[in-house]
Amino acid sequence: xxxxxxxxxxxxxxxxxxxxxxxxxxxxxxxxxxxxxxxxxxxxxxxxxxxxxxxxxxxxxxxxxxxxxxxxxxxxxxxxxxxxxxxxxxxxxxxxxxxxxxx
Numbered sequence: 001x002x003x004x005x006x007x008x009x010x011x012x013x014x015x016x017x018x019x020x021x022x023x024x025x026x027x028x029x030x031x032x033x034x035x036x037x038x039x040x041x042x043x044x045x046x047x048x049x050x051x052x053x054x055x056x057x058x059x060x061x062x063x064x065x066x067x068x069x070x071x072x073x074x075x076x077x078x079x080x081x082x083x084x085x086x087x088x089x090x091x092x093x094x095x096x097x098x099x100x101x102x103x
Contacts, residue, residue, distance in 0.1 A: 026032065064070055073079055 027035070067073070
């Protein structure tokens with residue numbers, strides 16, 4: 001980390017703490033409790049999604065090399081067998097959703 005990025009960090013941290021501890025940054029307790037329950041539910045959904053992705057990782061890694069275009073896909077920089085579909089930038093000349101020629 002560069003030295004100039006640390007300068008004044010204690011002051012900024014103190015101001016941030018003051019803002020979050022001030023009364024204006026709080027909602028009535030009933031609302032804060034409801035928001036806490038909502039956040040808990042969102043975290044449960046996130047954990048479920050991460051668990052599902054972890055369970056899918058091994059089968060994908062085992063079967064992806066058998067895909068007919070695996071060599072082409074893996075030829076792109078920063079792509080792997082576990083890359084998300086549609087993560088590549090679309091061609092500027094191809095309309096989204098347009099059919100692609102058959103190989």
